[in-house]
Amino acid sequence: MAPIDFAVLAAYLIGTLLIGLRYAGRNRRSRDMFAAGGRSPWWVSGLSGFMTLKSAGTFVVWGGLAYREGVVAIAINTCIGVAGLLVGSLVAGRWRRTGVTTPAEFVQLRFGPQAVQLYTWAMMGMRIVSTGVALYALSVMLVALVPLEPGHLLRDDATGHLSLAVAIGVFGAVVVAYTVTGGLWAVLMTDVLQFIVLQLAVLFVIPLLWWQLHSGVPLAPVPETFFQPFSSQYTLWFMAGWVAVHFFLVGAEWAFAQRYICVPTERDARWSAWLFGVLYLVSPTLWLTPPLLYRMLQPDADPEQAYILASQLVLPAGMLGLMMAAMFSATASAISGQINVFAGVLTEQFYRRLRPEASERRLVAAGRLFALLIGAALIAVAWCVPRMGGAEKIVLTLTGMLLGPLMAPTIWGLLSGRIGTHTVFATAGISFSIGVLVRLGMDLGWFADSAPARWIQANPRLTDVLVGAVLPVVILSISHVIAKGPAPQWQRVRARIDAYAPTPMTTVDANDHAPARTVAISLTVTGVLTLVLIAFNDSGRTALLMFGAILLLIAAVAWRRVVRQLRAQHPG
Structure with missing residues (x-):
């Protein structure tokens, strides 16, 4: 990375911090801190949900799969879009109608305090580990691009590059800082900024790689199945199961449920999920095209590094910094969303119950403290990953086994009253136990030579889906059929749903120009920065000029929207 790349990355990190400070004043109540006061625009919530599913793994794992196997990686991720559309039609509006402030409040209403304990500690532990590993992966990619001279204060003498611990600390501190200060509003608005940066960085790489392919260089052959949407491992049945897995994830995982809760109306919640679905139907083709094209240029590269190597090959000075900002964006969105949602759970479901007399100001302060502690925990996990010797993969595997078994009962309990607390524990316990046997019991003598074991080893991806x-759906279906009637807690949920009312919106609230202004400023700054980079490059100036001009034209449209909203707020 050149000095101008570091300047671009630093400017982006400072911008995210400024957004956090900008929205700190909106957090007067705990509902503002953890549900944006129920006033988030549906498109902001949808973009935030889209970014919440991103991380450094988006570039490493899926980019690597696209490099190795081709279009099948796009097909797999498109399944997430189908799941998002189903969530918008069946689940998202239901979350908003419950009138809860946090997803844990719904679990308390529907399944009782024991289920809240299970969900909170299992899911929080799982997400602290997974986001910590994602932060570590992001930092590894950065330090690989930053060699330092001997004797430099930030140099790791073992690698000759920037210290990994420093990179983790800086990236983690930025995310924690804007999440603690700005609450969910800062998370939502930085997600909008991060969406813009991510899409712009990818859109800039694609035409440059395309021109490189048509520049007369020899092209490497690709496998015969490279442009087919299915493979021996990723079959049509796997794709159907992948839709089901992400229907549970996008419909019930707490960071996503929070996006449906924070909007004004049931209709907004549905539109938020539909926007997520449409973006995931379209965007995988865009952000997985670079490793596909790079495979034709460099067939022997490390698949996990394909994305960053493709960027290094074609990006002019300064734009590699933007690509690193995009990778930071993806990871930061996942981290900040998890920090905020679990800080909200600890504040509303634990602190408020211990201190029922606490004022809103004290609740907001407690929420910020919990956010700080959760952030510190995941940074500590990231620091410890190099010392785990692969143990983090086992931890992620074990915790990942609980995701579907916990999410499926939530959606079932949101739509039907015929399951209760015992079903939640039975679904989680049975599915987790069988998952452990399937994932970790392959080497047991009595099981390793059996026909089921051989089938599992031959079909690992389909086994994960099953x-x-x-399996959770089968258990829930049996419980639903044998139930004698609705569970007692169902009446409390029905009462909340029947009492549903949209968030009251004043003229000022309905025409809040802050989200559109964030988009306009982001596009303007990025457009101007792109034009400035022309001075630092001897080649690629035409591409920079065209890209910068297009960004400024789109920014002008966004500014017109801001002006209209300002006039609507102050018609006089």
Whole structure:
């Protein structure tokens, strides 16, 4: 990375911090801190949900799969879009109608305090580990691009590059800082900024790689199945199961449920999920095209590094910094969303119950403290990953086995009253136990030579889907059929749904120009920055000029929207 790349990355990190400070004043109540006061625009919530599913793994794992196997990686991720559309039609509006402030409040209403304990500690532990590993992966990619001279204060003498601990600390501190200060509003608005940066960085790489392919260089052959949407491992049945897995994830995982809760109306919640679905139907083709094209240029590269190597090959000075900002964006969105949602759970479901007399100001302060502690925990996990010797993969595997078994009962309990607390524990316990046997019991003598073991070893991807999605549905279906009637807690949920009312919106609230202004400023700054980069490059100036001009034209449209909203707020 050149000095101008570091300047671009630093400017982006400072911008995210400024957004956090900008929205700190909106957090007067705990509902503002953890549900944006129920006033988030549906498109902001949808973009935030889209970014919540991103991380450094988006570039490493899926980019690597696209490099190795081709279009099948796009097909797999498109399944997430189908799941998002189903969530918008069946689940998202239901979350908003419950009138809860946090997803844990719904679990308390529907399944009782024991289920809240299970969900809170299992899911929080799982997400602290997974986001910590994602932060570590992001930092590894950065330090690989930053060699330092001997004797430099930030140099790791073992690698000759920037210290990994420093990179983790800086990236983690930025995310924690804007999440603690700005609450969910800062999370939502930085997600909008991060969406813009991510899409712009990818859109800039694609035409440059395309021109490189048509520049007369020899092209490497690709496998015969490279442009087919299915493979021996990723079959049509796997794709169907992948839709089911992400229907549970996007419909019930707390960071996503929070996006449906924070909007004004049931209709807004549905539109938020539909926007998520449409973006995931379209965007995988865009952000997985670079490793596909790079495979034709460099067939022997490390698949996990394909994305960053493709960027290094074609990006002019300064734009590699933007690509690193995009990778930070993806990871930061996942981290900040998890920090905020679990800080909200600890504040509303634990602190408020211990201190029922606490004022809103004290609740907001407690929420910020919990956010700080959760952030510190995941940074500590990221620091410890190099010392785990691969143990983090086992931890992620074990915790991942609980995701489907916990999410499926939530959606079932949101739509039907015929399951209760015992079903939640039975679904989680049985599915987790079988998952452990399937994942970790392959080497046991009495099981390793059996026909089921051989089938599992031959179909690992389909097995994951069967255990993570199909088995929980089977258990829930049996419980639903044998139930004598609705569970007692169902009446409390029905009462909330029947009492549903949209968030009251004043003229000022309905025409809040802050989200559109964030988009306009982001596009303007990025457009101007792109034009400035022309001075630092001897080649690629035409591409920079065209890209910068297009960004400024789109920014002008966004500014017109801001002006209209300002006039609507102050018609006089």
